[in-house]
Amino acid sequence: MEIFLLVLTIFMIVGSIVAIEAKNLLSSVISVGIVGFSLGIVFLMLGAPDIAITQVVVEILILVILIRATITTDNTAIEKHKDTFPVVVSLIFFGLFLIFAYFAVQELPQFGDPLPREAAAHYLDNGPEETGAMNIVTAVLLDYRAYDTMGEATVLFASIVGAFVILRRRGRKHRKDEDTEKVGILEDEDIKKNFEGF
Amino acid sequence: MDKMEKYIRDGKSGMTPIVKTVVRFVMGIIFIFGAYVVLYGHLTPGGGFAGGVILACGFIILTLAFGKGLALSKFSDKWASIIDNSAALIFLTIGFIGFSGGYFFMNILGKGKEFALFSAGTIPLCNIAIGLKVTASVFAVFLTLSIFGRFVSKLVDDYEDDTEKE
Amino acid sequence: MILYFLALVLFVMGLYCLVAKKNIIKKIIGIVITEYSINLFLVLVGWRKGGIAPILLKGMQKSEIVEKGVDPLPQALVLTSIVIGLGVLALMVSICLRLYEKYKTFDMSEINRLRG
Structure with missing residues (x-):
């Protein structure tokens, strides 16, 4: 294993x-x-x-x-301008990081034998009765910590709105008639016009 | 000759007829599997996130194999944004309904029988809302990126035209 | 123990790619590798010897899952983290395409030179 x-x-x-x-x-x-x-x-x-x-x-x-x-x-x-400075500095820093990480990892609980976990024990013990969901991960995700899932949905929504806004060709103010088809979303008539061949 | 047959014979858009035929047979299985993963999220591994991404992958494979026209006629970007927004609102509404029982996201519906599809109160409803939201938003991102690809080549052409004139 | 350390080595390699490489796509790849290593580390911490998935199946005693089940909490949090990573990746790639459209290159120092 x-x-x-x-x-x-x-x-x-x-x-x-x-x-x-x-x-x-x-x-x-x-x-x-x-x-x-x-x-x-x-x-x-x-x-x-x-x-x-x-x-x-x-x-x-x-x-x-x-x-x-x-x-x-x-x-x-292929990089045209080769800088050695960031490479050397990052190698030194990350080597130091790994040395400290090696000592920090020794302090963690052994692999496969974690510390007693009260929250996990509660979820495993009472999850099926309290929520009715047999999949305890789903029970945690949508019942015990649904607030967290709502934040996640908000982040996904925000990032997608950001992608839409960034890929828009021009701002709303300076939009001309010929630009409307180039703004991320296609209108119905544009689809008809561009994909008539099908 | 039905409509799909016409799409398969069309040599201009999409990939070769072999890919199109295989995709035509696999599509239904992908969508059924995605819907199963979303609906049975509280009993088996899976849930809204995984099922939603599987459904979005189904639409993406349709776009890649058949070109943009077919996928946009099945699930246009306008519908994608509408479903995205309304699914987020549905999820929030389920949370607010919990206030009638006490606190945010309280599981007010009955627990039901063990191992039944309609059990666990609001969890399947939340799963469906999240599945719709993830499907719509991931497919919308893919559409935005792939439609934008046309513009890059067009812009490069414009740029070259300008430099030639000079 | 050695597995925790290897997850941290993966983390460091992602950070190195993020800092030292000039190509923007390479930087995005570095961020993706860093995310993977963090997810791996969190799930590794929750595992226990002889552990089974925290899902109650038909005909399974409940005491079995209480004794052997792995920690469901990091799994739930990592699940949200993966999907957020997808959204952030789409945002980063769209910014990259925008930069490419404007400067016709992916090289970071080239972009700095052209802007100045």
Whole structure:
């Protein structure tokens, strides 16, 4: 069990090294897929099927969005101006971070033997009776901590409104007649006009 | 020759006929699985988030295989924004209805029988609202990004025209 | 123990990609890897030996899930975090496309030079 997790985590680290250092943007984006799908398998082995489903599907979407961002543009990541300063500073800083992390990790509870958790024990013990939901993750998500889920929905809504506003071609003030079809959303007649061929 | 057949024979938009035929058979299964994951979120693994993203992936696979025309005629961006906003409002309304029993997001409906589809009070309703919201918003983002792609090429063309004139 | 450390190594690599690389798409990839490592760390902390998923199935005794079930709390929070990550990624990619449309490049230092 732990040996599988170890192998998968090392596989994820190798995939992220390829993703960071690849010269071609498309291959680097696809290497992110290695990390994400391995993460889905790790979640499945850690007894979290809810997150595993979501992670696999979201990873597909992330790949689609990132490939869409790279496919029509210049497809290389060769840097024209090489700065050694940020690389050296970040390597030193992150080496220090890892040294401290090594000592901090020793203080954490052993893997597979966490501290007694009162909230988790309450949810596992009384969840099915108090909420009626057999999936206790859903019970926590939509009953005990539904306020948190509402905040999440708000963040999703805000980010999507932001994407719409950023991709709009021109502000509302300076809009001309010819610009209306270029504003993120298509009108009905534009769809008819542009896709008549079907 | 029905309508889908015409879309499949159309060589101009979308991918090859092999991909289109496979997508035509797989579509229904994807949507049924997504609806199952949303509706049974309180009994089996899944829930509103996972099911919503699966449904959105169904529409995205339709767009990628058949081109924009078919997907926009099935689920246009206007409907996407309407469903997005109204599902968020439905979720908030369920929360406010809880005030009639005491506090925000109180589970006021009956618990029902164990392992039944209609049980667990407001949780399935919340799941459906979140599933609709995630479906609509993820598909809207994908539409915005993919429609915008046309404009990038168009803008580059305009830019090149300008430089040629100079 | 070593698994916690490997999750932190993944975190550091995402941060390195975020700081040292100049290409904007590479920076986005760094943010995505960082998110993954944090999710992995949180779920790893909740696991217990011989743990099963916190879902009550038909014909399962309730005492079984109380004894063996893993912590449902980090799972619920990580679930929201994954979907938020998707929304934020869409926002970042749209900003990138906007920058590309304006400056015709993804290189950060090039953009700085062109703006100045």
